Amino acid sequence: MKHTIPELLSPAGSPESLKAAVENGADAVYLGSNEFSARGHADNFNRDKLLEAIDFAHKRDVLAYITVNTLVKEQEIEDVVQYLEQLCNHGADAVIIQDPGILNILNEHLPKLPIHVSTQMSIHNSAGTKLLGSMGVKRAVLARELDIEEINTIRSATDIQLEVFVHGAMCICYSGRCLMSSFIGGRSGNRGYCAQPCRKEYSLEGNRIRSTMSSKYLLSPRDLNLSSRLPDLINAGVDSIKIEGRMKRPEYVAVVTRTYRDILDRFSTDPTAGATPDEMRRLEVIFNRDFTEGYLNGDPGRKLMSMDTPGNRGILLGHVTGSNPGRRTISVKLDATINVGDGIMAGDKGTSIRLLWMGWHKVQSAKAGEVVTFPYGSAIASGTPVFKTFDSTLVASARKTYRSVQRKVPVTVQVEAIKGHPLLVRMSDYHGNTGISMSENLISSARQQPLGELALEKQVSKLGDTNFQAEAINIRMDDDIFIPLSMINSARREAIEEISRLRLAGYRRVCGSIGLITPHPPDVKDHRPVLSVRVAGPDGVYAAVLGGAARVYVDIEGITGNEPATNTAIEEAHRAGIAVFIRLPDIVKNKEMTLITRTLDKLHGVDGILAAGPDQISWLKEMYDLPLAVDYPANVFNTQGLDFLTGLGACSITVSPELTLDEIARISVGYDIECLVQGSVQLMVSEHCLIGGIKRCNIPIGKGCDSQIEVNGEVKGSMTTEQVTRPCQPGSTAGGVTGCSIRDKKGFVFPVRHDNQCRTHIYNSKELGLIDSIPGIIKAGVRSLRIEGMFYDAKQVGEVTMLYSQAIDTYLKNPAQYDESVYLSRLKMMFPGNLTTGHYFRGVQ
Structure with a gap:
């Protein structure tokens, strides 16, 4: 079976990098303005220069994809809409987006502008690509955390284009799910200003860790290098391979682009083509933190990480x-x-x-x-x-390679030089564009030396530093004629200008003006604000009910294998009039879906499901007739995002914890909005098992606890749960789900948890606590206040729930008599010196 060579997509974080990418063989470039772009620290382009950059690429038959891949606040919607209109009209080949609200706007108002969904949307399963296809999305940039088998599975289930990163820096967290930079220093990665806390030093510690690991770069991955794996990606049907690096030097862009261009060009004659030793050396010396093939074969453990240095090793x-x-x-x-x-x-x-x-x-x-x-x-x-x-x-x-124009567009030139007629020059490209120029003066007879055909051809072919190259020149001319050089040069120049104009005009669109965007809230009826509590298992359900919760979310990981006890807890909650929702994992890959549905099918009387993202909503609404709520990893920042999710069927939406209360108030009217008020905020979710990678784990890479045991290359049978040594699990001598943490150089301690799929979850160093802000939260239009109680034991769940329940009841009964200091002092006794109000009053950059 013959496979199509994928597009080579290179970064253009500056005008010099744009030239470097184009001149070294990129089929397409991705670039952004100095607003609404996930690389806010790159040089980038202002809007006028960005339009010029798009034209620069188009003149050379290179596609230009524009990054609009940040989360957009409500007050920025009008500005981003005008920007999208401008890009659509000018002919950007696609916009790369993250915000579900922007997807909603484009789908509804700018159908002519192609949409590429950024890796910031964490697309990691077929449900996600199926949903995007139904929304008119042209391409999904897949999460870096997929192995080759998972890419193949997604490819077989969708017709939209798939794009995969093949080279450059990697995030330790699923892109779009990281709040670490935001909560540590107020610089949000989701807004383009990541301070890269993953490249800082941390020490590993905990009461189940045998010895504290000295300070290392525990969260710093190596650089991705899939130059030897392109055949696998091509055979998997990947449509575009992407080089990371909008913040890299143009020389880096030139070297890496040229290397991958050469490998792809060799593939047609060598289906096993990879980097040569010399090419690999060039890739290494231009920049590397050591190289890794990432997750293409599953989690590579410690070989994923660059723990000794976060910078270039050369x-x-x-x-x-x-x-x-x-x-x-x-x-x-x-x-x-x-x-x-x-x-x-x-x-x-x-x-x-x-x-x-x-x-x-x-x-x-x-x-x-x-x-x-x-x-x-x-x-x-x-x-x-x-x-x-x-x-x-x-x-x-x-x-x-990029200091002068080398990449040329081939054109065919036709010249007619007939006595008594104007000089005619036609210049045509392969797309059917033809620039025609006719001289003002007529061609005269030669008085002395007549103009020869070779001399005319030589003069017409002088395309100089333009981006054109004469591939063929056809001349029809009289023998005894004279044409001044100035006439030839002028006709040639005018033909170039005309074909250039036509080539760019072919990209332009008439997209119109959207005007004012208005939200379409479902007009949820006003109701008394309720208290919801998320717990780890059945014991937490009982405690939350006794504490006065109106809704309980129970993590499915604490249910699997414990369904009978969970059913009993649900019955107890229903007797008290309390709803129980099942909270799904942050990440659910295709191969994990069966386990999820098997567990859900064993439960009785579930009142709803709390999904982590739109992919889970799309998947589950076809299988279960249950209310579906959406959690904060969905990154809702604006009313358009709320419209998008309610349109999918979401009954309640937890907004991003990066919003302030004032920003929440701007978007809350008419929507059933929930926000976090208490507990441990998740800052990262990583496919990499942090503790297993350091302390070693005998689960085969990329497998679960039912894997086969392999000794010296020989399969010895199945690995049962009892046989597995997982240093991250309770009861082992080396770690624990909540028994370990990482400490930064300032002394802040971040709890670490590992889930049943060996993914790492890192939480904020301080406990979110907003009990003294209940009046402001309710006035902001929040319908549900949530306690994140997954780390609490049953006693703590009950105590914290009861305290918040009492505070809410007291305020609603008599706001004038409400004394928040009483409840705050009691909360501080539970969590001495360890409370934060998060972003509700400070916001993010």
């Missing part, structure tokens, strides 16, 4: 053989070539090579096997490895 240059503190130099025996101008790293210090000696002779370069000496700021022990992190020769050659 390549091994050699090892220190000695140092001279007096001269402040070191000597190194080389394993690779070095040149003056290169950058090196030894230990945790780097420098640029300005001087280089071999013996007593100054040199400009040296080869592997030789010993060189160069200035270095301090003495360093012999045997210390030295890495080359900047290759001046490679960078210089990369710059040459």
